[in-house]
Amino acid sequence: MAVTGIATAPVGNLGLTRRGLTGLLLVAIPVLLLFWLIIYPIFSAIYDTLFLADQTGTRHFSTESYRFFFSDGYSLNNLYLTLWTTAVCGVLLIVTALPIALYLRFSTSRLAAYVQGLAIFPMFVPSIILSYALIRTIGPNGAVDIILNSVGLPKLPSPYLSPWGPVIGLVWDNLPLTVLMLVAGLGSISNNAIEAARDVGASPFRVLAHIILPRMGNSLLVAASFAVLGIFSAFTLPYLLGPASPEMMGPFMQRTFNDLNDPLNATTQAVVTFGFCLFFGIFYVYSIARNREKS
Amino acid sequence: MKRREFLAASAAAVAGAGLMPRFAFADEHTIELYSGSDSNIIDLWNNVVRPAFEKANPDLKLKVVDAQDNNGLRAIADRALAALKTKTDPKADMFEHFDPRLPTDGIKEGLWVKFSTENTPDYAKVNPMAIDSDYSLPYRGSQVLLAYDKTKLDPKDAPKTWDALVAWIKANPGQFIYNRPDKGGSGGNFVRRAIHEANGRDPSKFTVANYTEDFAAKALPPAWKILNDIAPSLYDNGSYTAGNSQSLQLLAQGVVTMTPVWSDQVLQAIAQGVLPEETTGLVQLTDLALCGGFSRMTVFTNGANKDAAMKLANYMLSSEMQEAIITKIGGFPGVSWENISDDLRQKYADVIPQTIPTFPSGDWETAVNDGWYRNVAPNLSRS
Numbered sequence: 001m002a003v004t005g006i007a008t009a010p011v012g013n014l015g016l017t018r019r020g021l022t023g024l025l026l027v028a029i030p031v032l033l034l035f036w037l038i039i040y041p042i043f044s045a046i047y048d049t050l051f052l053a054d055q056t057g058t059r060h061f062s063t064e065s066y067r068f069f070f071s072d073g074y075s076l077n078n079l080y081l082t083l084w085t086t087a088v089c090g091v092l093l094i095v096t097a098l099p100i101a102l103y104l105r106f107s108t109s110r111l112a113a114y115v116q117g118l119a120i121f122p123m124f125v126p127s128i129i130l131s132y133a134l135i136r137t138i139g140p141n142g143a144v145d146i147i148l149n150s151v152g153l154p155k156l157p158s159p160y161l162s163p164w165g166p167v168i169g170l171v172w173d174n175l176p177l178t179v180l181m182l183v184a185g186l187g188s189i190s191n192n193a194i195e196a197a198r199d200v201g202a203s204p205f206r207v208l209a210h211i212i213l214p215r216m217g218n219s220l221l222v223a224a225s226f227a228v229l230g231i232f233s234a235f236t237l238p239y240l241l242g243p244a245s246p247e248m249m250g251p252f253m254q255r256t257f258n259d260l261n262d263p264l265n266a267t268t269q270a271v272v273t274f275g276f277c278l279f280f281g282i283f284y285v286y287s288i289a290r291n292r293e294k295s
Numbered sequence: 296m297k298r299r300e301f302l303a304a305s306a307a308a309v310a311g312a313g314l315m316p317r318f319a320f321a322d323e324h325t326i327e328l329y330s331g332s333d334s335n336i337i338d339l340w341n342n343v344v345r346p347a348f349e350k351a352n353p354d355l356k357l358k359v360v361d362a363q364d365n366n367g368l369r370a371i372a373d374r375a376l377a378a379l380k381t382k383t384d385p386k387a388d389m390f391e392h393f394d395p396r397l398p399t400d401g402i403k404e405g406l407w408v409k410f411s412t413e414n415t416p417d418y419a420k421v422n423p424m425a426i427d428s429d430y431s432l433p434y435r436g437s438q439v440l441l442a443y444d445k446t447k448l449d450p451k452d453a454p455k456t457w458d459a460l461v462a463w464i465k466a467n468p469g470q471f472i473y474n475r476p477d478k479g480g481s482g483g484n485f486v487r488r489a490i491h492e493a494n495g496r497d498p499s500k501f502t503v504a505n506y507t508e509d510f511a512a513k514a515l516p517p518a519w520k521i522l523n524d525i526a527p528s529l530y531d532n533g534s535y536t537a538g539n540s541q542s543l544q545l546l547a548q549g550v551v552t553m554t555p556v557w558s559d560q561v562l563q564a565i566a567q568g569v570l571p572e573e574t575t576g577l578v579q580l581t582d583l584a585l586c587g588g589f590s591r592m593t594v595f596t597n598g599a600n601k602d603a604a605m606k607l608a609n610y611m612l613s614s615e616m617q618e619a620i621i622t623k624i625g626g627f628p629g630v631s632w633e634n635i636s637d638d639l640r641q642k643y644a645d646v647i648p649q650t651i652p653t654f655p656s657g658d659w660e661t662a663v664n665d666g667w668y669r670n671v672a673p674n675l676s677r678s
Contacts (some may be wrong), residue, residue, distance in 0.1 A: 074669050135541070140530075140550040161534035244475045244535040245672030253669075259364055259477045260661050 004147035029081050042274065049268045065268040077246040081163060081270065085238070085248060086231045089170045093178045094220065096171065101182035102212070105189075116179075123176040127169070131240035134169055135160055165241030166248065170231050177230075178223045185219020186212070218287050229277050248272045325356040326603050330391035331368045332590065333622055335563055337361050340391065343619050348610055355603050373398050376406050379597045388598035391609065392590035394656060395430035402430055402511075408594040417612040418632075420630040424651060427503070431591035434561055434611040434629040435620045438579075438587035438651055439484040442546060442561050443553040445574045446606035450648040458490050460580065463553075465528045470552040472530040475672070476662040479539035484586040485555040486667055487654040488524065496583040498652040506658040515662065519670040526671065536674065546570065555585060562625030587651040589629060595596055627651075 037264035049057040049066070059245055069075045088211045100119050104112055122130070137143040139160040148155060197211050235250035242248060247255070249269060330337055340359045346355055362368045368390055372482065375385035376398050393409045407430040412418045415432065425433035441460070443453060447470070452462040464471045474482035494500055494514050501514075524532035530551050536542045542554045543561065548569050560575065565571045591612065594604045610616060617628040618639055628635055654663075 074673065077673065135544070138547070139548070141548040158531075161531060161536070240537050240541075243672075244537075247668075247669055255477065260665055 029285050045267050045271055045274075049264065049271055052264070065264055066272075067165075068265070069268050069272060074245075075252075075269070078249060078252045082232060082249045082273075083248040083276070084102040085163065085167055085170070086228050088167050089174070089231045090228055092167070092171045093174055094224060097175060097178040097182055097223070098220075100179050100206075101186055104179070104183050105186035116183075117123075119179045120176045122172050125173075127173055127234075128240070130169060130173060131237055134165070134172075134241060138165075138168065160241060161243055163243060166234070166238040169237035169241050170234055173237065174227045174230055181219055181223040181226065182216070185216055185222070189215050218291055220285045221283055225280045228280045229284075232277055232280075233273060254264055301401060302307065324600055324603050325358050326600050326607055327358050327360065327386060327388045327598070328364045328391060328604075328607070329360045329368055329371055329387055329389075331362045331365045332392055333560075335559065336391065336590075339620070339624050343614060343623055344611070347615065347619075348607060352552065352603075352606065355606070357607065359391075368393050371398055372401065372406070375595050375597065376404060379404060379406055383596075384599045385595055385597055386599075387595060388600045388604040389592055389594045391591045391592060394591075395428055395593050396657060404665070405596055407431075408601065408605065410608075413425065415612070415632070417609050420612055420634045422629060423632045424653065425589040425591075425629055425655075427591060431593050431612075432608050432629075433589040433591045434608075434616075435624075435626045436587050436589040436629060436651060437559040437626045438555050439481050439488075439555050439585040440558050440561065440577050440579050441553055441585070442543075442556040442570070443576045443578065444546065444665055447552045448576070450576050450578075451580045453576060455578065455580060456582040457488065461525055464525050467552060468528040469530050469532075471525075471528070471554065472534065472536055472542060472551045473537040474538055474542045476667050478537055480588055481539045481542060481555040481557050481560075482535065482590070483664075486518070486588045486663060486671075488580070488583070488661065489521045490515065490518040490654070491583055491586075491652065493521055495532070498583070498586075498654065501655050501659060503655040503657040506655075506662065511659070511662045513668075515666050516670070519666065522667070522671045535582070536597055538629065543569065545616050546575075551577045558587075558627075564613050570579040583654055586654045587627075664676070 050061060050063065052062045052064065053059050100115065104116050104119075107115075125133075134144070138158060140158040140160070142160075145155050145158070157170055192217075193211055194207055197207050202210070231252050234248065235254065238248035239251045239254075242251075249272075253266050253269045253273070256262050256269060328340070330340065337359060340357075345357045345359060349355065362371060371385075371387050372390070372393065375387055378385040395402060398406075401407055407415065409420055409429045410432050411429070418432075421433060422436075425436060427433070448463075452463075454463045467571055473485040476483035476486040490501075491498060495515070529535075530545070536545060539557060539560055543552050543556060543564055546554050546556075547564070558577075561570065561575070565572050592602065592608055594608055598604060612630055614630075614634060614636065617630050617635060620626045620628060621635070621639055630650075632640060
């Protein structure tokens with residue numbers, strides 16, 4: 001624990017406080033910036049949506065905008081679609097990224113470097129370019145349809161403009177970060193532990209289930225939290241590839257704010273979105289804190 | 296230093312000094328024009344308007360800045376309104392296309408120039424149908440048409456009335472798509488045509504000023520009913536593209552047979568080979584045309600080059616520029632047709648109609664767009 005570490009440190013009590021003070025001063029500016037740019041806007045948004053100004057300009061407490069959001073079927077549909085997309089993407093990301101990460105961690109062949117390069121590649125493609133590329137490939141009469149047609153196979157229903165369009169795009173877009181985080185997490189598993197298990201005759205599946213996965217919990221959690229936070233507020237891919245309705249929270253908020261000139265409801269949607277993201281953020285902070293305690 | 300060198304050097308210095316104030320002078324008269332339009336319009340301004348205007352006015356320069364979209368323009372307008380209150384230069388002189396009702400207090404605070412024949416000599420030429428507010432100057436328009444694939448639909452069978460169109464859409468499921476009304480005017484004006492259809496095909500029934508919630512609650516639901524009725528027959532049982540160009544793309548890829556398009560965009564797509572010239576058909580409804588829209592310039596009262604900007608605004612109404620709009624981008628003029636040369640009027644008579652129904656923006660826009668998202672887009676029969 002950090003506290004006991006400090007108590008046994010070979011520094012006098014006086015020196016400790018002075019050092020603590022210098023440390024606090026050093027972080028003061030970033031912490032103030034954090035308050036100004038992040039904490040203050042959050043509380044201001046919550047305040048603005050809970051204390052509404054009436055015609056005379058005086059503010060009074062009201063949960064009206066939240067009551068509207070949670071009683072409006074259209075808004076709720078958008079929220080459900082966002083949650084569904086996030087959940088499906090989260091699962092698909094882990095399912096696709098984990099095997100790649102395991103391969104990259106344990107393979108010693110030269111091919112692994114190329115696989116890694118390929119897995120990281122989507123990081124360098126802006127999502128607007130990706131959207132148009134996907135429309136051309138998986139869209140109707142796109143490259144996939146042409147290839148299927150040329151070998152005499154029937155056309156597939158295109159995911160373009162259906163909820164599966166953004167799912168494909170978002171998984172593609174978030175794959176590199178997830179792979180990188182899982183590879184980093186796998187790096188902390190020692191070869192010795194795995195070899196020891198193999199020596200006593202454990203099958204590869206048992207090694208995965210009993211040695212690797214239990215040690216991976218933390219990085220899986222971190223990777224999932226990051227992916228979820230990115231997907232929840234995604235804008236470009238859901239807007240260009242997804243259906244007109246229900247729409248994900250990103251396009252919905254943008255439309256409410258800009259097209260309907262309705263900052264109050266847009267802020268309410270933002271606070272609701274933030275609430276869900278906070279939930280995953282807490283997971284992330286919790287796992288980081290647990291990691292610190294361990295080390 | 297030799298005498299001759301000295302003379303040459305001092306002559307150069309004098310010439311330089313003589314040039315310097317002219318540079319500064321020229322810099323003071325650079326009109327800062329911001330546009331939120333698509334790249335074809337920015338190209339028109341840079342390649343056609345700017346050279347011609349600078350040639351006609353050697354002491355003036357024009358700088359065209361792409362503000363990306365209407366939100367970009369709004370941010371600059373907000374900045375100009377703040378500059379007006381502090382009496383500073385907004386660093387912007389005019390907008391290529393903007394609604395002067397924004398920012399909300401703009402007109403009240405005197406942010407925009409009020410156009411009249413006094414400050415704009417050619418104001419009388421402007422097409423009266425295009426005038427939307429005294430604070431904006433319509434200079435170009437375009438119309439929504441139906442573009443179709445002639446290989447799948449014989450031009451003689453192309454629907455020419457709303458009823459025929461609806462019948463065709465239902466008879467050919469999956470072959471028609473329009474885009475979300477707030478994300479591009481081609482779909483937006485298709486939706487507005489349905490509103491006209493549901494309200495007696497009389498465009499004069501809707502004005503910016505006559506919006507009330509009660510009237511909207513009466514006028515719009517029948518249109519939602521019409522649109523919901525055709526929704527299951529649209530592409531993918533009721534999908535809507537995210538913009539004008541995506542609709543054109545689906546037509547070009549042979550996914551759909553017919554889609555509403557902007558006249559200028561489809562002519563340009565044909566000119567660029569995106570759509571094949573010989574098999575792309577264009578048709579307009581004859582019972583009531585699909586709505587069009589005008590682009591209206593606004594000029595800041597507090598811009599450093601207000602007078603020069605007003606000169607440019609008037610220049611855009613000249614027959615040279617108005618005809619360039621027809622010939623270069625396939626748009627139609629902001630001035631009345633009698634101000635356009637006879638050959639041009641005859642040559643483009645098919646594409647450019649004599650009357651252009653319009654639908655007011657303002658509160659109607661919000662009501663139509665949000666109403667469509669809530670009532671038509673979540674077409675329940677899809678799932």
